[in-house]
Amino acid sequence: MTPRADILKDVVADLRIAASFVTIMPVASSKPSGDGAIARATWALPVAGLLVGLAGALAYKIAIRLGLAPNLAALLTLATTALVTGALHEDGLADTADGLGGGYTRERKLEIMRDSRIGTYGVCALILSFGLRWSALVAIASPWGVMLALIAAHAASRAGVPAFMSLVPPARRDGLAASAGTPPGRSVAIAFAVGTLALALALGPAKALVGLVLLSIAGLTLARLAIRQIGGQTGDILGAFEQACEILILLVAAAFLHAGG
Structure with missing residues (x-):
């Protein structure tokens, strides 16, 4: 096999790992998941995210074509993205809110985060997440704007997940964050x-810059909180990070994209 074919094979394998990592699509790669394979494949996470966004956009477009109001179309869109991802990130957000908000010691916080049951903090976090994202999509309204x-x-x-994983150490020796490994600098870049x-093409350079600043603030804030309270990051923390960033970008889009067309 030629070097170019080997590179293409690795790229496809990484894309499949990333897609299986953040969605329920049956695209698991035959490439070994050990020896840092997941960490190396994190460069493809935003590509997998793009597919999730397109699935949501398609659901919104179909709902509008069927004559549904933007508020109902937005609700179906969020249901679609949650279904495609298996609500993985929402689960992480809820567990993070329960753990960081409900425990008094590091050990208790980590124990709560591993508990499959959801508490008051988790419920409130999910209501805020879905409410803010729904409101943003309704404010944008136009199918083209919603897609962007x-x-x-x-x-x-x-x-930003690879950078977060690289800069914030795992809080546990076991678990998703520890087993995934530390992404290499190339994957982070x-x-x-x-x-x-994606931000620049969808929102324009100026809005993309605003989004990057907000994402950086969110990442640094969550990293500081996670390190202080539980000693680092977990898979749940990464899910909460994704949710916070998703909310912020949708709010930025709602503030700048106009309805119509």
């Missing part, structure tokens, strides 16, 4: 570039 916003939000929200490109 969803692509930007789902790609950019995952583009490619993911950042893909996410930034």
Whole structure:
């Protein structure tokens, strides 16, 4: 096999790993998941996010074509993206809210985050997440604008995950974050570039810059909170990070994109 064919095979394998990592699509790669394979494949997370955004945009377009109002179309859109991802990130957000908000010690917080049951903090976090995203999509209203916003939000929200994993150590020796490994600098850089490109193309350079600043603030805030309270990041923390970034980008899009067309 030629070097070019080997590179293409690795790229496809990474894309399949990323897609299986953040969605329920049956695209698991035959490439071994050990030996840092997941960490190396994190460059493709924003690409997988783009697919999730397109699925949501398609659901919105179909709902509008069927004559549904934007508020109902937006609700179906969020249901679609949650279904495609298996509500993985929402689960992480709820567990993070329960753990960081409900425990008094590091050990208790981590124990709560591993508990499959949802508490008051988790319920409130999910209500805020769905409410803010729904409101943003309703404010944008136009199918074209919603598509751009969803692509930007789902790609950019995952583009920062490799950097977050690289800069914030795992809180546990076991678990998703620890087993995934630390993404290499190349994967971090490619993911950042893909996410930034998606933001710029969907929202324009100026709005993309606003989005990047907000995402950086959100990432630094959550990283500081996670390190102080539980000693680092977990899979749940990464889910909460994705949700926070997704919400922020949709709000930025709602503030700048106008309805119509």
